[in-house]
Amino acid sequence: MAKEAWVDQDVCISCGLCVDNIPEAFRFADNGKAECYDSGGASEEEIQNNAIDVCPVSCIHWR
Numbered sequence: 001m002a003k004e005a006w007v008d009q010d011v012c013i014s015c016g017l018c019v020d021n022i023p024e025a026f027r028f029a030d031n032g033k034a035e036c037y038d039s040g041g042a043s044e045e046e047i048q049n050n051a052i053d054v055c056p057v058s059c060i061h062w063r
């Protein structure tokens, strides 16, 4: 099974970087925090490089 990314919303500061970089996988939830709604929307490499590695508070993880 492919890896799935998830956002620790207790830590997310809603900066928007992951949502701007990969809207195919990340969006803002109703609570204003980011969520990964479709890990399959982008490659693992893209999620790693353009979301996980650039999140300013390092709150995006693989399950």
Ligand code: SF4
Residues within 6 Å of the ligand: 007, 011, 012, 013, 014, 015, 016, 017, 018, 019, 034, 051, 054, 055, 056, 057, 058, 059, 060
């Ligand atoms: S990059 Fe990190 S802090 Fe910014 S919105 Fe995404 S999960 Fe939240």
